[in-house]
Amino acid sequence: MTLLSATGVDASLGNRKVLRDVSLSLAAGHLVALVGPNGAGKTTLLRALAGLIPSGGEIRIGGDTLASLPLRERAKRFAYLPQGHMVHWPLPARDIVALGRYPHGATDPARLSPRDMEAVLRAMLAVDVTEFGDRRVTELSGGERSRVALARVLAVEAPVILADEPTASLDPRHQIDVMQKLRNVADTGVLVIVVTHDLGLAARFADHVLVLSEGRLAAQGTPDAALSESVLASVFRVSAYRAEFQREVVIVPWADV
Template structure:
């Protein structure tokens, strides 16, 4: 699904936290959304989901997201927010099964075959199958993060919005999660992932969008969007840059 943003703006009071953002993002791509704290990255995702009011337009394959029925939008896009708090001791598999609600599933213990397949596939992709019967309240932060990502995959949406999906993970699982998002993009989804890890963005993203003060400061392939002058202007850092395995390596250095 192609996502077209035209002058998308989000105001907090009188202050624009997303300021007239216009982008065209095609399917089958992993887009890393980066920028300093307060750049507007999370607010942009929340506007697409409909959690904050926005002006301008966001169209998914020509359909205005703001005018879509809630269930239709819940099938078209899936959203992984920051933080993965759990307040009820539901089995992890039941949490993942929540991703099938937009498709009519109402009871995790009575899923249709297609829903069970979607849940099982999502847990396999995220490596969480061994957690299926464990209460989510007993899981570590990293395990809860991967279960939450499995719920997102279980939706089967063609637009995946992930806000800092690797924040609570150890290095191995950071790589696993980014590979899973990359594979979802290779399968045809448009994946937009907010991250503060410039190295992961450079390695896995097809495209990097850099935001600062609510606006798009750079947009393009990782080597161009994360060019030295962009890193100095937006992040105030110098970085070590190299290439390994055909992908760019970026390490903020000073």
């Protein structure tokens, strides 16, 4: 069943056209990897899907057009995790996670309804951050902070999660950890779209891969099909070592073609 669809979407940054005629149709319960070279328009597509920037074409979410939804309603349907897990003030981790309830009207972390409190707690448990709920986010390690950011996004309890490079600047163990947690979330029926540069992680964890090149969808499908040799050569200008390990697809990009 299609949850999120886009038809002929385009978007511009200033005078530069960044997205051209992107059409896609994505189902609930899938982990979708959005890959492409630098400047391909991945972040812009994510922002357009969430309605954070104006775009042409039509985006539909669960039967409604995005354009018809007020800001608050969009916020309930899309949980958006920007790049870098930026936190500007040293707030306790719990207050950061509680901001995930903001679209539901819970704007004060000190006055959450029991329902909101449970949602925050569920999110913190899912990514294992309850132990540092009282600590300031600025005092946490990069891996811990990325989990707090993830918990904040989960606390929205939105049907769609859009995560922009959630594994960037994490060590290998934490990269796998974050992807595994997003995989678990997708398995509960949420549509998770992840921007990543790591083709190996995309191949291993995603059900569906979108390959973006110069603002157009160059390929999409199962990891094996979308990240085929010809796509890697034409879009990324690399070859790759391919194998299977523990019944998962392994792709290791190799030298320039």
